[in-house]
Amino acid sequence: MAIVLSIDAGTTGVRTIAIDQHGHAVASSYQEFTQYFPQPGWVEHDAEEIWDAVQATLGEVCAGLSEAPAAIGITNQRETVVAWSRATSAPLYKALVWQDRRTAARCEALEAEGLLPTVRAKTGLVLDPYFSGSKIEWLFTKGGVASGPDTAVGTIDSWLVWKLTNGAVHATDATNASRTLLYDINTLEWSSQMCEVFEVPAHVLPEVRPSSGSFGVTGSSAACGAGVPIAGIAGDQHAALFGQTAFTEGDAKNTYGTGSFVLMNVGETCPPPVEGLLTTLAWVLDTPEGPQATYALEGAIFVTGAAVQWLRDGLQIIDEAAELEPLALQCETTDGVYLVPAFTGLGSPHWDPYARGTLVGLTRGTGRPHIARATIEAMVYQTRDVVDAMTKASGTPLQSLSVDGGASVMGLLMQLQANELGVPVRRPTMQETTALGAAYLAGLATGVWGSLDEIAEHWELDVEVRPNVDRSATEAGFARWHRAVERSKGWEEA
Numbered sequence: 001m002a003i004v005l006s007i008d009a010g011t012t013g014v015r016t017i018a019i020d021q022h023g024h025a026v027a028s029s030y031q032e033f034t035q036y037f038p039q040p041g042w043v044e045h046d047a048e049e050i051w052d053a054v055q056a057t058l059g060e061v062c063a064g065l066s067e068a069p070a071a072i073g074i075t076n077q078r079e080t081v082v083a084w085s086r087a088t089s090a091p092l093y094k095a096l097v098w099q100d101r102r103t104a105a106r107c108e109a110l111e112a113e114g115l116l117p118t119v120r121a122k123t124g125l126v127l128d129p130y131f132s133g134s135k136i137e138w139l140f141t142k143g144g145v146a147s148g149p150d151t152a153v154g155t156i157d158s159w160l161v162w163k164l165t166n167g168a169v170h171a172t173d174a175t176n177a178s179r180t181l182l183y184d185i186n187t188l189e190w191s192s193q194m195c196e197v198f199e200v201p202a203h204v205l206p207e208v209r210p211s212s213g214s215f216g217v218t219g220s221s222a223a224c225g226a227g228v229p230i231a232g233i234a235g236d237q238h239a240a241l242f243g244q245t246a247f248t249e250g251d252a253k254n255t256y257g258t259g260s261f262v263l264m265n266v267g268e269t270c271p272p273p274v275e276g277l278l279t280t281l282a283w284v285l286d287t288p289e290g291p292q293a294t295y296a297l298e299g300a301i302f303v304t305g306a307a308v309q310w311l312r313d314g315l316q317i318i319d320e321a322a323e324l325e326p327l328a329l330q331c332e333t334t335d336g337v338y339l340v341p342a343f344t345g346l347g348s349p350h351w352d353p354y355a356r357g358t359l360v361g362l363t364r365g366t367g368r369p370h371i372a373r374a375t376i377e378a379m380v381y382q383t384r385d386v387v388d389a390m391t392k393a394s395g396t397p398l399q400s401l402s403v404d405g406g407a408s409v410m411g412l413l414m415q416l417q418a419n420e421l422g423v424p425v426r427r428p429t430m431q432e433t434t435a436l437g438a439a440y441l442a443g444l445a446t447g448v449w450g451s452l453d454e455i456a457e458h459w460e461l462d463v464e465v466r467p468n469v470d471r472s473a474t475e476a477g478f479a480r481w482h483r484a485v486e487r488s489k490g491w492e493e494a
């Protein structure tokens, strides 16, 4: 039976999974890497450590395989940028991570110049330090990186393709390109206008290819051995949408990981910009008629699961993430406590890089259970904020929400989310949907799977949770949430 390898290079670690033709994981390996916080609001990774984690997990998974893998798919933390030397393959600076806020003032200045409508129309994004464009500019203007012919720049996927192919291929896929602020999602090309704004010379950028197609073959130094085709790439949230087999217009998913990202398939025509949300490429498939793009609306929530890590590592009120739900169940409500986890500013639908985390409504009766429950409720309310914006824009109410990601194991989260949205929340048996999506993209290009319909047959329901309260019961709490959000906004000064 054919095996497809999937490399999921996330924000906190790399997971490599071997996936069989049924879409089941047959082997898996995970390795964390270091998070660097050199200044408040700055977040960096070492690209070499990410590569080492890829090699270690790839090696471990491949050691247990009895046959050569048919293909490799790559999925990755999005927007994070690396610059490296083509001659030596050495990184020229630490990777600037999507959570990094160092370019907030620059984005604000560009907005003051009136650039936002152009950005919305061409890239589907907004002017926020979250995206790659201002980070690449920073590397050149403040980071001392030369922009000459030896310099290559790219998101993590393109760095890994470069390393896996021994420097033979400098390419990315259209979903990753669509997060850079430099890519025109209407024409599927780098935008010369946006590259001029951020002074990014075209020669440093990777070639953009369909998400399912050819990205070269592995070289002899890759831990899986030489000659394995790299045949699928997508940013983690796009891969998760594909892994949830959300192939029909209106299908939506939410991944509760470090942050939460709600994506809805909106079909093959690029829709007009929606206030508070992003328009992005869901994926681009290689067809005999040429590249075929599918678009998505996206709500990007920066912190959900990361707030659980903060309770564990920062406040130390739990020892491990799995203690959160039992602790939260020790109280029936938060008694008016709200946590707005705006630790790195607020994304959709508020877009405020100066917002900061806020814990309000504390009384002498507040205890650990209330804060635990408020952390789960923050995931639920933030998701409702973006789903409301999405359904308002599309004019069609959501039918159900497919969920995945580390925090989606919590039954309480699923129940509260179903109640807050008024629709069933569904979780598949295969929860590594991000890795699965990248494997599907790679297997589709190499004949492991013949069609989207064939792939969709592998989606299996694990748990479905239906609303168990009247919709009106949630309204007062949701209104109060917005009062808490207002208090978190504009806290940090430019």
Ligand SMILES: Nc1ncnc2c1ncn2[C@@H]1O[C@H](COP(=O)(O)OP(=O)(O)OP(=O)(O)O)[C@@H](O)[C@H]1O
Residues within 6 Å of the ligand: 009, 010, 011, 012, 013, 077, 256, 257, 258, 259, 304, 305, 306, 307, 308, 309, 321, 322, 323, 324, 325, 404, 405, 406, 407, 409, 410
């Ligand atoms: N049992 C649990 N209860 C609550 N939260 C959990 C639990 N297990 C994991 N989490 C949270 O889920 C998150 C990890 O989920 P996941 O691995 O999907 O994240 P991710 O965003 O994909 O990570 P990466 O960015 O590294 O890819 C962590 O932030 C963690 O706090």
Ligand SMILES: [Mg+2]
Residues within 6 Å of the ligand: 008, 010, 011, 236, 257, 434
């Ligand atoms: Mg992930």
